[in-house]
Amino acid sequence: MDSQRNILLIALLFVSFLLFQQWNMDNNPQPQSQGVAQQVNNSGDVPSHSADGQPVTDQSTSNNLITINTDVLALTVDTLGGDVIEAKLLAYNNELDSADPFVLLKNEEGHRYIAQSGLIGANGIDSTNGRAQLNVEGTDFTLADGQDEIRVPMTYSQDGINYVKTFVLKRGSYAVDVQYTIDNQSDKAANVQMYAQLRQNLLDDGGSLTMPTYRGGAYSTDETNYKKYKFADMEDKNLNLSTQQGWAAMLQHYFVSAWIPRSEGTSNLYSRTADGQGYIGVRLPAATIPAGGEETLTSTLWVGPKLQDQMEATAKNLNLTVDYGWLWFIASPLHTLLSFIQSIVVNWGLAIIVLTFIVRGAMYPLTKAQYTSMAKMRMLQPKLTAMRERFGDDRQRMSQEMMELYKKEKVNPLGGCLPILLQMPIFISLYWALMESVELRHTPFFGWIHDLSAQDPYYILPILMGASMFMIQKMSPTTVTDPMQQKIMTFMPVMFTFFFLFFPSGLVLYWLVSNIVTLIQQTLIYRALEKKGLHSK
Structure with missing residues (x-):
């Protein structure tokens, strides 16, 4: 020859x-249900649930916003529920030669992409009737020079139970710890469950023949290190998997957001669609706090670029969102x-x-x-x-x-x-x-x-x-x-x-x-x- x-x-x-890569993106087979998966309820939904058992699909926001700034992140948090409705990546410009930072999470008309978290269950503070209006002392929080960590607590009280939602950000890190501390001062046990989810408009996968990039969901479980779950998959079938460790994410070219549960026990990964929005998230194990007791539930939100070393240190298999395809064992060393x-x-x-x-x-x-x-x-x-x-x-x-x-x-x-x-x-x-x-x-x-x-x-x-x-x-x-x-x-x-x-x-x-x-x-x-x-x- x-x-x-x-x-x-x-x-x-x-x-x-x-051509094969483009075809594979358009025809990616759906993941098969695993033996450890929970059963889907009669309504077909597997999202976070309120105390009355209904999905939490509240999409309202308020004008009570706070900002949290570090050397690499600028977050805008809505005190109604404590959702992250905007995340600016300060080390990455939006366009070439632009002074504006890249905005990963956003709350814009036509493209809402936010990170939500809350408490559900019998004593949860989030329900289909509305989210809890959290209290916070101040509106602007900035990591000071010489400071390695900033903590922003937001409080709420209900039926003798004190709730504190704390955002923990560290210098140089795109991993944000979100902690719920439940101080049960009532005379009976409190039952709560933390959920954390990503919500985004249902968009096309994006990309082209020469640049077949991906936009959509992804997850990791005990049995599956990494799996894409497109918006079309979410519309076709709700994700419903149980796992001891793992994460749920939304990906796009160069950037990723992901929720990683930190509590021991079995968590549930789920997805759903509603009103033109795609949801993918995780529910932590339900917790029972005895009267006079206190417990902290934690999830980590990664919101940033696909930096392999940092992602690998944050969660097992999170670095696999840098998708090298089936030749990853050659591409990764390169x-x-x-x-x-x-x-x-x-x-x-x-x-x-x-x-x-x-x-x-x-x-x-x-x-x-x-x-x-x-x-x-x-x-x-x-x-x-x-x-x-x-x-x-x-x-x-x-x-x-x-x-x-x-x-x-x-x-x-x-x-x-x-x-x-x-x-x-x-x-x-x-x-x-x-x-x-x-x-x-x-x-x-x-x-x-x-x-x-x-x-x-x-x-x-x-x-x-x-x-x-x-x-x-x-x-x-x-x-x-x-x-x-x-x-x-x-x-x-x-x-x-x-x-x-x-x-x-x-x-x-x-x-x-x-x-x-x-x-x-x-x-x-x-x-x-x-x-x-x-x-x-």
Whole structure:
């Protein structure tokens, strides 16, 4: 198999891969019910429930808002129920060169995306009739210089029971602990259950053929490390799973919000839809607080970028929301290596270039075997042509003689193809490693490349990539004689250039540098082969 056919094979495999990814996003099978799942009630709902057993679907907000600020987060909390109705990520701008921070949680008309939590049960303070109006001393809370933690308590009293909902935020962290302390000063036991849920408008998954990103739900249980649960899945069937540990989340490109229960015992993961809203959340084990007793229930809200190390430290398997697909075992080490290189060279574009040289250098033995096999096949073409003329339509005899010739000349007819097939998982893994790296978002390279996660605004990198592919084609030996195949091969660089116009510039940079490395390796390999009498042309 010659170089042009290899390029065509890469194109077909890569396009097939992208089409498969898009199809998989559109047709992701629903998770099967597990043995530990709770039974769905007669109404079909499995959400948080109020004291009267009805779903808590209250969507009201008040004008009594407070703000809590750290060095990385700016939260707006509604004192009606204590929901987080806005979360600004101060280290990430909303748009390139924008002074406004990125807003992950929001309470806007047409797109509400908030994090709710409360208490249900016989002595709960949240019900279908309304949420508790919590009291708080102050409206603005800011983590002071030299302070590592800020605690914001909100209080409520009912029937001799004192409730304190406390937000705990730490410096440099996107993990927010939400604690409910129930001080039962009544003369009988109190029964409560904490719930924590994410609520968002039912939106399309988003993404495109070249950037198949995902927006929707996800969860983790004892039996399932990580599973997406799309809005369409929520509309079709309520999630209803019991687990000792796990979390419920909503994902989008680069960012994630998730609730992680912290109490011991069995929690329930659930989802539902109502009034054009999708809900996914967790109910902690029910708690009974004796008269005169006190107990604290805690859940952690992660609201931030997909930073793998921090997420892994926050909850088991939360780092899997950085979705590398089925080649995660290759993509994850590549991302780690890329991050390590960036810590040395500082610039992420330079890190991609260095990583490309490392990857292509590691695959050099395969590349050498590929071009050596192609050169040998080129030398055998006169003999193969003579065989075709001699045996005519006798394909069986022709096949036998060809195998004998390959064996005699020690040529593997698949030698030029197998290295390409082995390289494809590397490229696909690196594709996802770059696609899922929030570190590349709005990160500049040099000159006109101000954002490695966006397409080249002037299409310079794609054009250079196409030119380098054309040079590789001209340098490579060819055995193609059919005029139609020759036209297809000649047109391949143009097709690739058009396709890469819409790719993030970081990915195009990788492919361009990879082509440059290929040209260097080709030159060195062919010179060595010519000395041995194996000519490339």
